[in-house]
Amino acid sequence: MTDRTATPTAPRRAGLFDLRWIIGFLFAVYGVVLTVLGLGFTTDADISKSAGVNINLWSGLAMLATAVVFGLWAGLRPLAVPAAAPAEELPEPPPGIDGHH
Amino acid sequence: MTVLAASDLRLDAGPLDYALLAFYFVIVLGIGYLARRSVSTSLDFFLSGRSLPAWVTGLAFISANLGALELLGMAANGAQYGIPTVHYYWIGAIPAMVFLGLVMMPFYYGSKVRSVPEFLRRRFGKGAHLVNAISFACAQVLIAGVNLYALALLLNLMLGWPIPLSIVIAALVVLAYTTLGGLSAAIYNEVLQFFVIVAALLPVTIVGLVKVGGWSGLVDKITNSPGGGEQLSAWPATDLTGLGNATMSVIGLVFGLGFVLSFGYWTTNFAEVQRAMSAKSMSAAMRTPIIGAYPKALIPAIVIIPGMIAAVAVPQMAALKAGHGEAGLEFNHALPLLIRDLLPNGVLGVAITGLLASFMAGVAANVSSFNTVFTYDLWQDYVVKDKPDEYYLRVGRWATAAGVLVAIGTAFIASGYGNIMDYIQALFSFFNAPLFATFILGMFWRRMTPAAGWSGLVAGTLGAVAVFVLNEVGVLSLPGQGASFLGAGVAFVLDIAVSVVVSLATRPKPEAELVGFVYGLTPKEQRTHSTHGEDAGWYRSPYLLAGGVLVLTLVLNIIFA
Numbered sequence: 001m002t003d004r005t006a007t008p009t010a011p012r013r014a015g016l017f018d019l020r021w022i023i024g025f026l027f028a029v030y031g032v033v034l035t036v037l038g039l040g041f042t043t044d045a046d047i048s049k050s051a052g053v054n055i056n057l058w059s060g061l062a063m064l065a066t067a068v069v070f071g072l073w074a075g076l077r078p079l080a081v082p083a084a085a086p087a088e089e090l091p092e093p094p095p096g097i098d099g100h101h
Numbered sequence: 102m103t104v105l106a107a108s109d110l111r112l113d114a115g116p117l118d119y120a121l122l123a124f125y126f127v128i129v130l131g132i133g134y135l136a137r138r139s140v141s142t143s144l145d146f147f148l149s150g151r152s153l154p155a156w157v158t159g160l161a162f163i164s165a166n167l168g169a170l171e172l173l174g175m176a177a178n179g180a181q182y183g184i185p186t187v188h189y190y191w192i193g194a195i196p197a198m199v200f201l202g203l204v205m206m207p208f209y210y211g212s213k214v215r216s217v218p219e220f221l222r223r224r225f226g227k228g229a230h231l232v233n234a235i236s237f238a239c240a241q242v243l244i245a246g247v248n249l250y251a252l253a254l255l256l257n258l259m260l261g262w263p264i265p266l267s268i269v270i271a272a273l274v275v276l277a278y279t280t281l282g283g284l285s286a287a288i289y290n291e292v293l294q295f296f297v298i299v300a301a302l303l304p305v306t307i308v309g310l311v312k313v314g315g316w317s318g319l320v321d322k323i324t325n326s327p328g329g330g331e332q333l334s335a336w337p338a339t340d341l342t343g344l345g346n347a348t349m350s351v352i353g354l355v356f357g358l359g360f361v362l363s364f365g366y367w368t369t370n371f372a373e374v375q376r377a378m379s380a381k382s383m384s385a386a387m388r389t390p391i392i393g394a395y396p397k398a399l400i401p402a403i404v405i406i407p408g409m410i411a412a413v414a415v416p417q418m419a420a421l422k423a424g425h426g427e428a429g430l431e432f433n434h435a436l437p438l439l440i441r442d443l444l445p446n447g448v449l450g451v452a453i454t455g456l457l458a459s460f461m462a463g464v465a466a467n468v469s470s471f472n473t474v475f476t477y478d479l480w481q482d483y484v485v486k487d488k489p490d491e492y493y494l495r496v497g498r499w500a501t502a503a504g505v506l507v508a509i510g511t512a513f514i515a516s517g518y519g520n521i522m523d524y525i526q527a528l529f530s531f532f533n534a535p536l537f538a539t540f541i542l543g544m545f546w547r548r549m550t551p552a553a554g555w556s557g558l559v560a561g562t563l564g565a566v567a568v569f570v571l572n573e574v575g576v577l578s579l580p581g582q583g584a585s586f587l588g589a590g591v592a593f594v595l596d597i598a599v600s601v602v603v604s605l606a607t608r609p610k611p612e613a614e615l616v617g618f619v620y621g622l623t624p625k626e627q628r629t630h631s632t633h634g635e636d637a638g639w640y641r642s643p644y645l646l647a648g649g650v651l652v653l654t655l656v657l658n659i660i661f662a
Contacts, residue, residue, distance in 0.1 A: 001176065017135045019157065019289050023296055026128050030300070035448040037117070046445035051312035056447040059304045066296070075244060 018078070024070035027063040034060030109417070110434060111257040112441050118450030125454045127295065129278055129461070132289050136282025140413045143171045143493040146283035147473040148215060148379045153285075155385035155641075157292055159392030161319030162376040164291035164401075167298060167402075168463020168649040170251050172404060174278055177432035179401075179408025180418055183323060183332025184661055194361040194397050195654045198365035198390040205368050206377055207628040208544060210386040212617040215378070217371040218478040221463035224543050224618040225608070232558045234478040236532045237371060238471055242504050246511020250590045252460035253512065259437055259453065268512050271457070275464045279472075280498050287469040291376075294458040297398070300383040301455020302403035304335075308443045309410035309518025319406075322413040327423045332409070336662050365533035366524055369540055374469035383629075384636035385645040394650040398657060410437035415442055466509070472500040531569070534589035535561020538596035547619045551610060565589065 024098025047054055140146050173187070178186040214220045218237060226261035247530045253267035277285045313319045323332055336351060351355060367373060377389035411418045415438045420426050440452045483490075539557050545550050568588035571577045577587075615622050630636060630643065 013410065018134075019292060021129065022132065022289075023293055026125070026293065027296070029124060032445050033117070033121065034451070042447075049445055050308045050443050050448075053311050055304050055308050055443075056445060058307075059300070059448050059451065060120075062301065062303075063550050066300075082325070 006022035020070045024067045024074065027070070028061050028067035031060050031063030031065075031067055034063060036060070102300070110441065111261060112259045112437070112449060112453065113446070114260060114449060115307065115446045116451060120448055121341070121447075121450035121458065122177050122454045126274060129274065129290050130292065133278025133286040135288035136278075139281050139285055140213050140494070142499060143476070143490050144191065144215070146494050146524060147286040147477065148375070148499050149283070150240060150289060150377055153288065153379050153385075155380055155392055157386040158202060158376050158380045158385065158389040160295045161288040161291035162373060162393035163396050163595070164295040164298070164462045165372055165376060165466035165550045166219055166397075167400075167459055168248055168466070169460040170458070170463065172250060172298070173251075173255070173406045173433050173436055175401070176408035176411070176436040177434075179405035180412040180422065181408075181432045183409055183412075184405070185332070185336075187401045187657075188354055188358060190397055190401050191654050191658055192354055193363040194367060195394050195650060196617075197363040198360060198394040198397065199651060200364065201368045201374070202387045202391040202394075202643055203391065203647055204385045205540070205544070206390070207630075208618060208620075208623070209374060209378060210380070210383050212635075215477050216474050217369055217374055218474055221539075221554065222478070222482070224610075224615070225549075225552040228538065228551060228555030229558055232477065232555050232562075233536065234474050234482075236562065238474050238479065240532050241467045241471040241474075242507045243511050245464050245471070245504070245508035246514065248463045248467065249508055250512035252457070252464075255437065255456065255460075259441075259456075269466070270506050271461060273514075276467060276502060277459050277623050279465055279468050280501045283497070284427070284469050285376065286587070287465045288376060288379065290465060291462050296460040297458045298453070298455045298462075299403065300336075300471065301458075302407065302454040303570070304448050305443055305452060306407050306410075308401045308409055309439060312415050312443065313410055319410060319413070321501060322480065323409060325421065333419040336658075339405060341520070343377055345540060356577065356590075358534055358586070359585050361537075361593045362586065363592070365537040365540075365589060369533060369536040370578060371474060374468045374548065375470050378621070382631065382636055384631060384641060384643065386522055387630055388641065388646060391643055391646045391650060394647075398650060407439050408435045409430075411439040415439055423566050446562070456659060461504070463509070466503050468501060471504045472497050475500040475504070476543050480620060486627040531562050531565045531588070531592075534565060534592035535596035538593045539600060542597060542600050543619070544602075545620050547602060547615055547621055548604055548609050550604045550607040552607040553600040556603045557596040557600035560599040562594035564595040565592040567591070 034056045038054050038060050042054055043054050046056070139150070142150070144150055175186060175189060178189070184369060209217075209220060211225065212220065214223060214487075215310055216234075218230050218234040221233050228481060249268050253262075253264040253272050255263050255530055256262045256267040256271075273648060278290060310316065312317065313322055323329075354661060369589060373390075377386045380386040380389050395543075412422050412435065413419060415435070417430055418432075418435055418438060421430050421432065437456075440449065472622055480496050480500070481488075481493055485496075535558050542557075543554065565588040566579070566592050612622055617623050632642075
């Protein structure tokens with residue numbers, strides 16, 4: 001090793017905020033806006049522009065579903081912050097690749 | 102022919118679209134602010150304290166490469182060449198990403214170096230280190246500038262914003278969050294960007310497919326379009342390579358794109374490797390590029406397909422492809438035009454946000470790798486040594502600001518070049534192709550000497566520059582990317598040849614100093630990842646994940662062959 005402090009010690013801080021909540025939040029807001037737009041404010045001209053698909057509504061619903069998935073993931077498997085050991089991201093082994101539900 | 106009016110590409114963005122965009126900026130800056138709290142040492146700032154989980158680093162890994170140049174460029178290739186464009190993903194990325202994860206990460210992560218140049222310093226000493234650190238730092242700032250310029254150009258076309266204003270706004274946003282939160286902020290935003298980019302591209306792909314009558318409708322229309330049915334099968338891609346002979350075309354793809362170019366890029370480009378180095382364990386570091394390979398294998402569906410749809414569904418694009426496009430119209434406009442034609446307000450705002458997000462992902466990756474190399478490899482190693490860590494953290498923040506300023510300058514230089522993609526490719530073939538040759542030789546041949554390290558790099562880089570210059574002055578006449586392919590190949594061969602000759606004539610480093618850097622001298626335990634605790638479970642095995650993505654890629658190749 002070099003003489004410099006290249007070797008990391010175990011994380012000593014309360015750690016990083018949970019990105020999953022932020023992704024969920026962004027998609028929840030986008031989802032609500034697009035769903036409302038799709039339900040109430042999309043004109044026939046808009047719909048014919050997008051090949052007859054009410055794409056605002058469908059995108060909004062898909063984003064809401066995404067938000068729910070991220071919210072559930074973050075809520076059911078919260079970040080654990082152990083005192084000394086390196087931060088354990090997921091307390092139990094999730095069923096998919098690193099916790100994809 | 103009429104000159105393309107500036108307003109032709111103008112999107113009909115309303116207040117709501119701008120509100121969605123503004124909300125995204127707020128979140129991006131908020132991430133920068135939150136990430137700041139977790140930065141207390143330079144290692145936190147430059148490598149996220151080596152604490153990130155693999156799914157985060159894996160998505161950031163792919164997002165750092167998903168800059169908008171890549172996005173628009175690949176959609177453009179989709180419009181022009183069709184399905185064969187997938188080679189840039191399936192041949193040109195997946196094998197190299199798997200190789201990085203399984204073969205090279207154990208050395209990068211296991212040796213605890215903080216950057217790719219630092220690996221060279223420990224393996225070969227100062228010569229190779231200086232050559233690489235300086236060339237990398239310059240290249241990143243230049244590429245950041247090219248990205249900024251491309252972003253400004255697009256904003257100008259789509260939204261009518263003045264070019265200088267767009268450059269400065271985008272640069273300031275990236276500057277704000279990377280200076281505050283360092284690599285964590287960059288990486289977290291890259292993960293967010295990944296999802297926003299998908300959210301932007303998926304609706305336009307779906308609506309586009311509905312519009313052309315589904316997949317079978319697209320197949321019919323492409324078959325009857327100027328490109329013809331060849332554009333619907335991946336191999337042998339003779340149009341893409343420019344090699345008329347099918348066998349030669351396949352060989353060119355596999356060795357040119359698949360080996361020399363892509364391995365050079367994916368395995369030694371610190372902007373990418375840095376994402377994996379910030380993972381929290383050896384296993385997570387190995388999994389980073391492999392997890393990233395899954396979306397990389399699938400993303401052509403929402404990038405290339407919209408390009409293909411644009412070529413048959415947008416009249417201007419169809420005309421361009423038939424050879425009588427309007428002046429000023431380029432294939433690079435395929436995606437913006439499709440968005441303009443298909444998306445109503447609302448989703449339109451998300452699409453604009455996604456394009457901007459992808460630009461910022463590219464710039465942030467350049468900037469956050471630049472500041473690390475500048476601070477650790479240039480400033481700390483050669484200029485001001487042995488200061489306390491807080492000093493280097495501060496230097497890192499200033500380097501970020503300086504890098505962004507230089508990038509803004511570069512953005513204006515880049516405007517002098519007609520084809521930005523060629524410019525980037527040229528830069529890249531100067532630096533990256535010889536680097537991979539030096540790495541691979543140095544990792545597996547303990548006899549390779551420090552003198553060979555730097556002389557090989559210099560010879561390779563000069564070889565690539567020579568090819569570029571010969572092509573520019575007309576001695577060679579290779580179209581577009583052909584010169585880059587040849588330049589990279591020449592650089593690779595020259596680097597190996599010079600390295601071997603010089604190694605045989607000079608003295609190697611003592612073997613004790615090479616432990617952790619050369620395959621044969623590194624104990625197996627140091628190269629092996631743990632399989633317990635948070636690295637336990639069969640689904641976290643890097644080898645299994647790697648096998649999975651290789652099978653996926655193979656199946657995709659067979660389906661679209």
